[in-house]
Amino acid sequence: MDPILVFATSDKGGTGRSVTSCNIAYQLSLRGHDVAYVDFDFGSPTAGALFDIGHAQRGIAEGTGVHSYLLDQIGEPVRLNIARSTDRVDLRRVPAGSGKLMLFPGDEGGAEFAGCDEAMVGRGIALLSALLGEFGVVIVDLSAGRSVALEIALRVTAAEQLRDYSHRWLVFHRWTRQHVLAAGGLVHGPHGLLKTGSEWGHDRDALLGSTRCVRTAVASEQPPAAERPEQVKWLNAQAKALAALAAANGLGTPMLLGKTPIEPMLQWREQLIMDVDVTTKLANPATVDAYMRLAQKLTDKTTWDIE
Numbered sequence: 001m002d003p004i005l006v007f008a009t010s011d012k013g014g015t016g017r018s019v020t021s022c023n024i025a026y027q028l029s030l031r032g033h034d035v036a037y038v039d040f041d042f043g044s045p046t047a048g049a050l051f052d053i054g055h056a057q058r059g060i061a062e063g064t065g066v067h068s069y070l071l072d073q074i075g076e077p078v079r080l081n082i083a084r085s086t087d088r089v090d091l092r093r094v095p096a097g098s099g100k101l102m103l104f105p106g107d108e109g110g111a112e113f114a115g116c117d118e119a120m121v122g123r124g125i126a127l128l129s130a131l132l133g134e135f136g137v138v139i140v141d142l143s144a145g146r147s148v149a150l151e152i153a154l155r156v157t158a159a160e161q162l163r164d165y166s167h168r169w170l171v172f173h174r175w176t177r178q179h180v181l182a183a184g185g186l187v188h189g190p191h192g193l194l195k196t197g198s199e200w201g202h203d204r205d206a207l208l209g210s211t212r213c214v215r216t217a218v219a220s221e222q223p224p225a226a227e228r229p230e231q232v233k234w235l236n237a238q239a240k241a242l243a244a245l246a247a248a249n250g251l252g253t254p255m256l257l258g259k260t261p262i263e264p265m266l267q268w269r270e271q272l273i274m275d276v277d278v279t280t281k282l283a284n285p286a287t288v289d290a291y292m293r294l295a296q297k298l299t300d301k302t303t304w305d306i307e
């Protein structure tokens with residue numbers, strides 16, 4: 001498989017973008033892919049917490065992470081082999097046939113950038129092209145909204161050095177009215193992905209063809225028991241209305257990569273959901289299934305019209 005570059009975006013914060021992306025990354029590594037997870041959530045570089053890496057929970061030591069690298073203060077950002085750095089014992093045991101899973105954390109105390117210049121974009125190009133030479137899948141978790149992180153990502157992928165690589169854009173949102181409207185705006189609206197991408201030299205249709213959304217923590221459409229038929233009727237009507245709203249905002253079924261169900265463990269704690277969580281009956285099997293399916297679709301060429 002040719003290497004692929006995946007950007008995890010969302011309009012709002014708290015959408016499930018990071019938790020879902022890190023679980024997809026983990027599932028891909030279990031399927032034998034070498035995966036890099038790069039934290040471009042500049043204002044809140046907490047990816048280390050998702051992988052239970054105690055010393056990088058809020059980012060890596062000042063002056064060694066992705067922030068410092070992009071500012072040209074260091075030659076290479078720190079990389080953490082997740083199986084070797086995690087405090088989670090089960091995660092340290094890597095099943096045979098797995099690929100490597102590496103985290104590139106931001107700097108602890110690193111902040112959002114006020115803007116990006118050519119030099120920063122150049123650093124981004126150098127980093128991501130080097131990673132694409134080494135890893136099968138590179139997942140970049142971007143800051144929420146129309147951020148500098150998104151601008152860097154769009155400029156980097158429009159550059160000649162990266163043009164020939166497959167890049168995919170995942171837009172994460174909750175399955176609610178406000179989130180659907182916001183995510184639709186991020187893709188199709190002014191200063192959104194397509195508009196800004198075209199301004200930086202992307203072909204609009206190709207960019208649209210490489211964009212999909214992921215609906216996270218979706219509530220069941222089959223509410224329990226008919227002892228409250230009013231509620232059942234209302235919930236079903238909302239489900240229909242949401243589907244119509246998504247379609248009207250350009251996020252209908254053809255744009256859908258997949259969805260994740262509400263997972264009780266994740267309502268309490270951001271983490272990887274491992275098979276052991278299912279066998280010990282802590283996590284719902286449907287959650288791992290959803291992450292597996294997302295990982296599969298992400299790497300399945302037939303999912304992506306344009307390639």
Ligand SMILES: Nc1ncnc2c1ncn2[C@@H]1O[C@H](COP(=O)(O)OP(=O)(O)OP(=O)(O)O)[C@@H](O)[C@H]1O
Nearest residue numbers: 013014015016017018019217261262263266267270
């Ligand atoms: N399927 C799920 N079921 C229940 N809770 C979930 C699910 N997916 C994610 N969550 C929870 O939702 C919250 C937000 O998730 P996450 O931190 O991944 O979002 P985010 O979009 O990356 O947020 P931020 O913008 O702050 O980086 C977390 O507490 C997470 O555990």
Ligand SMILES: [Mg+2]
Nearest residue numbers: 017018019041
């Ligand atoms: Mg996040």
